[in-house]
Amino acid sequence: MGMTITEKIMAKQSGRDSVKPGELVWVDIESVMTMDYLGKTCFDKFKSLGKTEVFNKDKVICVSDHLIPPPNQKFANMLNEWREVVKENDITHFYDLGRQGIAHQIMVEQGHVLPGTVSIGTDSHANTYGAVGAVGNAVGVTDAAVAMATGKAWFRVPDSVKFHITGEWQPWIMGKDLSLHIMGMMHWNGHLIYKTLEYTGPAIASLDMAGRMTLCNMTVDLGAKNGIIAPDKTTAAYLDGVAKGEWEMIASDDDAKYEAVYEIDVTNLGPTVAKPDKLDDTVPVEELVGTKFNKAFVGTCTNGRLEDIEIMAKILKDKQVHRDVNMMLVPASQTVYLEALRKGYLETLIMAGVAIDTPSCAACAGIHTGVAGDGDIVLSAGNRNMKGRMGSKNAQIYLTSPAVVAASAVKGEITDPRTFAA
Amino acid sequence: MIKGKCWVADDYVMSYNMILQEYWTAPIDPEENSKWVMAGVDEAFNKENGFKDQGYTFIVAAHNFAGGGKSIEHVVAGLMGAGIKAVFADSFARLQFRNAINYGLPFVTCKDIVKGFETGDELSYDPATGAIENVTKGTEFNSVPAAPFVADVGAAGGLMNFVRDKIAKGEPIG
Numbered sequence: 399m400g401m402t403i404t405e406k407i408m409a410k411q412s413g414r415d416s417v418k419p420g421e422l423v424w425v426d427i428e429s430v431m432t433m434d435y436l437g438k439t440c441f442d443k444f445k446s447l448g449k450t451e452v453f454n455k456d457k458v459i460c461v462s463d464h465l466i467p468p469p470n471q472k473f474a475n476m477l478n479e480w481r482e483v484v485k486e487n488d489i490t491h492f493y494d495l496g497r498q499g500i501a502h503q504i505m506v507e508q509g510h511v512l513p514g515t516v517s518i519g520t521d522s523h524a525n526t527y528g529a530v531g532a533v534g535n536a537v538g539v540t541d542a543a544v545a546m547a548t549g550k551a552w553f554r555v556p557d558s559v560k561f562h563i564t565g566e567w568q569p570w571i572m573g574k575d576l577s578l579h580i581m582g583m584m585h586w587n588g589h590l591i592y593k594t595l596e597y598t599g600p601a602i603a604s605l606d607m608a609g610r611m612t613l614c615n616m617t618v619d620l621g622a623k624n625g626i627i628a629p630d631k632t633t634a635a636y637l638d639g640v641a642k643g644e645w646e647m648i649a650s651d652d653d654a655k656y657e658a659v660y661e662i663d664v665t666n667l668g669p670t671v672a673k674p675d676k677l678d679d680t681v682p683v684e685e686l687v688g689t690k691f692n693k694a695f696v697g698t699c700t701n702g703r704l705e706d707i708e709i710m711a712k713i714l715k716d717k718q719v720h721r722d723v724n725m726m727l728v729p730a731s732q733t734v735y736l737e738a739l740r741k742g743y744l745e746t747l748i749m750a751g752v753a754i755d756t757p758s759c760a761a762c763a764g765i766h767t768g769v770a771g772d773g774d775i776v777l778s779a780g781n782r783n784m785k786g787r788m789g790s791k792n793a794q795i796y797l798t799s800p801a802v803v804a805a806s807a808v809k810g811e812i813t814d815p816r817t818f819a820a
Numbered sequence: 821m822i823k824g825k826c827w828v829a830d831d832y833v834m835s836y837n838m839i840l841q842e843y844w845t846a847p848i849d850p851e852e853n854s855k856w857v858m859a860g861v862d863e864a865f866n867k868e869n870g871f872k873d874q875g876y877t878f879i880v881a882a883h884n885f886a887g888g889g890k891s892i893e894h895v896v897a898g899l900m901g902a903g904i905k906a907v908f909a910d911s912f913a914r915l916q917f918r919n920a921i922n923y924g925l926p927f928v929t930c931k932d933i934v935k936g937f938e939t940g941d942e943l944s945y946d947p948a949t950g951a952i953e954n955v956t957k958g959t960e961f962n963s964v965p966a967a968p969f970v971a972d973v974g975a976a977g978g979l980m981n982f983v984r985d986k987i988a989k990g991e992p993i994g
C-alpha cells in the first residue's frame with residue numbers, strides 16, 4: 399500500500415522501507431532550532447548527556463527572537479548567557495540581533511529546512527517548516543538536547559488527514575483566511591489532535607510560499623502534529639540558492655491512506671476573522687464590520703513576511719491610519735525588512751502612520767514590544783488570541799489577515815478590504 | 821501500584837493556564853515550577869503551593885488535557901513537583917504528551933474516565949497492567965499499558981537518563 403508524504407519522510411529518515419501510523423521510530427534530524435529564552439537550558443541539558451560536541455555544528459540553528467532587543471535587565475542578562483553558551487559550543491549559524499528574525503522564518507528563509515527531511519524546534523510554531531515539504535515539529539528542550547547530542551528524535555508516526563483545496567483565490571484573500579476558516583470548521587485543538595495535515599490541490603499550487611507558511615504555521619493551533627505541502631515548482635524557485643543542502647522532490651503516493659479528506663473551494667472564501675479569546679470562533683468579516691479597535695498589529699511567524707507587507711502597502715498607499723488607531727508592523731526577519739525597504743513598502747507605510755519595529759516576536763506572546771494594556775482592542779495578524787496572550791487579560795484580540803488589518807486601520811473600525819480597489 | 825487521591829478537571833485544561841506567562845522564562849525545575857503550577861486553572865490554586873498543598877496524586881481529565889500549543893516543559897515538571905504520579909484523560913495535547921513521556925510521567929488515555937469520578941476520590945493505578953481502581957466508588961477501569969519504548973524511558977527515569985545511559989555504553993538509541 400502507498401504512503402503519504404509524512405510517512406515516506408519518516409520511513410526514509412529512520413532507514414526503513416515503510417512505516418505505519420502508530421509506529422514509534424527514531425528519525426535522523428536535518429536541523430535542530432533553539433532560541434533565546436530556552437536555548438541555554440537546551441545546551442545545559444545537552445551537556446549533561448555526556449557529549450562535548452553537538453552532532454553537527456552546521457545543523458544546530460540558534461536564533462534570538464523572543465527577547466531582543468532586551469527591554470529590561472532580566473532579558474539582557476538572559477541574552478548574555480545565551481550568547482555565551484552559543485559561542486562555547488561553536489555553533490555555525492547564530493542569528494543574533496542585527497541578523498535576527500523570528501526563528502521559524504529564519505529556518506525556512508535561510509534554507510535550514512529541506513524538503514523530504516525532518517527538522518525540530520523548541521517552539522510550537524515549528525510546524526511552519528511543512529511549507530517546503532519537510533516534517534517540522536515543535537518539541538521541548540529535552541528532545542532538542544537529545545537531538546543536539548545524537549542527531550535523532552523519536553516520533554510516533556501520525557495518521558494523515560488531507561485538505562484538498564480547489565478554486566480561484568479572489569483579490570485580498572490570503573492564506574490566513576483559509577487558515578482561520580479551517581480553524582472554525584475543525585476547531586481549535588479539536589479533532590485533528592496528533593494528526594498530520596496535508597494541504598494539496600490547485601489552490602495550493604497557486605499559493606505563494608508566504609501563504610503556505612501561514613497555513614502550515616497554524617496547524618499547531620489545530621492541535622495537529624504537523625502540516626505539510628509537497629514540494630513543487632514554487633518550492634524549488636524559493637529554495638534556489640538558499641537551501642543548505644541537496645534535496646529531491648517527494649509526494650504522497652496515489653493510493654496513500656488518509657483518515658479523512660476534506661474539500662474546500664476558495665473561490666467563495668472571504669476575509670475571515672477570529673473573535674476574541676477563542677481561535678475557532680471565526681466569522682466572515684461582514685459580521686464584524688464597524689467594530690471599533692485601537693491597536694493594529696502585523697508581524698509574527700504567521701504573517702510578518704514580504705507578501706504580507708506588500709498587501710498592507712497596497713491598501714495604505716496614499717492613505718492614513720485612523721487617528722484613534724496605533725498601528726505597528728514588525729517584519730519577520732532582517733531579510734524581510736530589507737526587501738520591504740528596497741521595494742518602497744516601508745516608506746509607504748511610514749507615510750501612512752505605521753510604526754515599524756525591528757524584527758522580533760514583539761507583542762505576539764505578550765512579553766515584548768507593543769503589549770496590550772487594559773481595555774485595549776487589538777486587531778492582529780498573529781496566531782493566538784486567548785485572554786492575556788498579548789499582555790493584559792482585560793484586552794481583546796481579533797485575529798485576521800494583514801489585508802483586513804490594513805483596511806480596517808484606515809477606517810478605525812473593522813472593514814472589508816474588498817471595499818478597496820484591488 | 822500507585823495509590824492516592826485525585827483531582828478531577830474539566831475539558832481543555834490549557835498549558836498556558838497550568839503555567840502562567842510570567843513563569844515561562846523561569847528555569848525548568850520540579851520544585852520551583854510546582855509552587856505555581858495550575859495557578860491559572862482555578863482561582864483556588866492561585867497562591868503559592870495552591871495546587872501542591874492539596875496533596876493530589878492523580879489528575880482525571882476529559883478532552884485535550886494540557887492543550888493550547890505550548891511546548892514548555894515547566895508544565896510536566898510542575899505537575900511532578902506537586903506530587904502527581906499519573907494523569908488520566910480522554911485525550912491529551914501532543915506537545916505535553918511528548919514531554920510527559922520524556923519525563924516518565926504517565927499520561928494515560930482512558931476514554932470517558934472522567935464520568936463518575938469526583939475530586940478527592942481515592943484511586944489505585946497499576947502501570948504494568950493499566951488497571952485503574954476508584955477505591956472510594958468501588959469502580960474499575962482498564963487502560964492500555966505503556967508501549968515498550970515508553971515503559972523503558974519511564975523505567976530509566978526519563979529520556980535524558982535513557983539517552984545518557986546509551987551514550988555512556990556506546991549503544992545506538994534507535
Ligand code: SF4
Nearest residue numbers: 523698699759762763
Ligand atoms: S511570533 Fe509569536 S507565535 Fe511565532 S514564535 Fe514568536 S511568540 Fe511564538
